[in-house]
Amino acid sequence: EIVMTQSPATLSVSPGERATLSCRASQSFSSNLAWYQQKPGQAPRLLIYGASTRVTGVPARFSGSGSGTEFTLTISSLQSEDFAVYYCQQYNNGWTFGQGTKVEIK
Amino acid sequence: EVQLLESGGGLVQPGGSLRLSCTASGFTFSNFAMNWVRQAPGKGLEWVSGISGRGDDTYYADSVKGRFTISRDNSKNTLYLQMNSLRAGDTAVYHCAKNPVSWSGYYSDYWGQGTRVTVSS
Numbered sequence: 001e002i003v004m005t006q007s008p009a010t011l012s013v014s015p016g017e018r019a020t021l022s023c024r025a026s027q028s029f030s031s032n033l034a035w036y037q038q039k040p041g042q043a044p045r046l047l048i049y050g051a052s053t054r055v056t057g058v059p060a061r062f063s064g065s066g067s068g069t070e071f072t073l074t075i076s077s078l079q080s081e082d083f084a085v086y087y088c089q090q091y092n093n094g095w096t097f098g099q100g101t102k103v104e105i106k
Numbered sequence: 107e108v109q110l111l112e113s114g115g116g117l118v119q120p121g122g123s124l125r126l127s128c129t130a131s132g133f134t135f136s137n138f139a140m141n142w143v144r145q146a147p148g149k150g151l152e153w154v155s156g157i158s159g160r161g162d163d164t165y166y167a168d169s170v171k172g173r174f175t176i177s178r179d180n181s182k183n184t185l186y187l188q189m190n191s192l193r194a195g196d197t198a199v200y201h202c203a204k205n206p207v208s209w210s211g212y213y214s215d216y217w218g219q220g221t222r223v224t225v226s227s
Contacts, residue, residue: 044217049215
């Protein structure tokens with residue numbers, strides 16, 4: 001099983017600042033990685049797939065990068081609606097999720 | 107508009123059974139694989155089970171293998187999860203999630219809000 005480890009667990013950021021979320025895989029793979037956003041009481045929302053392809057309708061301030069064992073989600077300028085929990089998920093071999101990064105208001 | 111609506115959750119005693127349903131609309135249900143993903147209180151996401159669009163391929167997490175059965179009725183646009191021998195560790199919100207393709211092993215592009223399952227005496 002591929003284990004996904006996200007860091008940090010909590011990220012405190014001021015509105016307008018840049019946020020960088022990391023996701024590390026226990027085994028290397030190319031690009032079968034997705035990022036989801038989840039707000040309290042809501043279903044997860046797909047943001048990025050294929051490590052770097054943004055879903056239609058997702059703001060351009062969200063970007064994904066990486067391959068191998070290191071992946072990154074960057075939010076270039078945080079807006080109030082971006083404060084949420086973010087999960088990475090590998091779908092290269094089965095499905096496993098990271099434990100999540102909570103982005104909170106500083 | 108894609109909509110996924112889960113139902114069937116509730117309170118059940120350890121060792122009991124429940125059947126969850128997920129009714130889909132807004133897309134051709136039989137063309138897409140589906141999954142169940144659960145989220146224990148205050149915890150992250152855990153994939154539970156997946157099924158191909160035609161229903162001929164099914165997959166399970168080790169934690170539920172032999173206890174849970176995923177199925178679908180494409181004539182009713184409905185996904186099911188039969189859960190037997192329930193344990194306290196199965197307590198979670200269960201989401202159904204749609205894949206963008208007919209086979210399993212992809213990400214999910216739409217998710218339902220979930221149905222809560224509580225296993226307790």
